[in-house]
Amino acid sequence: MLNKLNQLNNLEILSCSSEEFERYGKIISGYDFNELLQYAEKNTNIPPNGNIYVGSVDDMEGIAPLFSFLKNNFYGGMDVQIGYCNGNNSFLNGLEYHKSSEINIAVTDLVLLLAKTTEIQNNEVNSSLVKAFFLPKGSAVELYQTTMHFAPCKVTNDGFKCIVILPKETNTEISLEEREILTEEDKYLFKRNKWLLVHGDKQDLIAKGAFHGISGENIEVKF
Template identity: 85%
Template sequence: MLNKLNELNNLEILSCSSKEFERYGKVITGYDFNELVQYAEKNTLIPSSGNIYVGSVKEMEGFAPLFSSLENNFYGGMETQIGYCNGNNSFLNGLEYHKSSEINVAVTDLVLLLSKTTEIKNSELDSSTVKAFFLPRGMAIELYSTTMHFAPCKVTNDGFKCIVILPKETNTDISLEDKDVLTEEDKFLFKRNKWLLVHGDKQDLIAKGAFHGISGENLEIKF
């Protein structure tokens, strides 16, 4: 699959097992995500168009001892949520980051488009800084808090499925009208524990208050 994707795309697609990925995150070992992946395969749907994100799913958080281990060990005692992002995306569109690591578990093969917060210059990030990484079905990765990411990209016509694990209430709504802009970063705050920059192609998100901060090509993953 990875070889095929690289034949079809001008943007080099690397493996999440590669040395290059170490700047952005790491492959997670020591936790058994198999039952969670099987649940997501059978019980979560890919929409007919667009993407769907559900931050917290009670049934997925009911898998013990995995959920307890994630809260007590991986997140060091912080309350945690398990949800998913499924969809049909093929474009960069935007990049977000959190003040915490994020776990992604691939339920299908998918590609992640990533950059670093250090690449933001004068409230703008050039899409030429973005790197593409292939995440195969069943692999779990940690994305560091300084790693910018967004919805995965599909690698088949069937779409993608990805489990997303974060501190509790991340990505929930906050009042943007009352937001104080004290620093450059404050302009990017879009939801709770979610700082977001979007490409000009995403006028729907800009209309909702997302910051237009990505310049250059709106990268596409072809398959």
């Protein structure tokens, strides 16, 4: 699959097991995600169009003892949420980050488009700095706090499925009108624990208050 993707794309797509990925995150070991993967495979759907994100699913968070291990070990006692992002995306569209690590578990093969927060210059990141990484089905990765990401990209016509684990209430709604801008970074705040820069192609998100901060090509992953 990885060789095929690199033949079809001008953008180099690397493996999540490559040395280059270490700037952005790491492969997670020591946790048994099998029951969680089986649940997501059988009980979550890919929408006919677009993407769906569900931040917290009771049944997924009810899988023991995994939930306790993630809360008490991986996140050091912080409350966490387990949900999913499924869809049909093929484009970069945006780059978000959190003040915490994020766990992504590939329920299907997928590609992540990543950049570093340090690459934001003058309220902008150029898409030429974005790197692409292939996650094979079943792989689990930690994306560091300083790693910008967005919805995964599909690598087949069937779409993608990805489990997403974050601190509790991340990506929930906040009142942007009540925001007091003290720093440039405050302009990127879009939802709770979610700072977001989007490409000009995403006028729908810009209309909702997302910050237009990505220049260059809106990268497409072809398959």
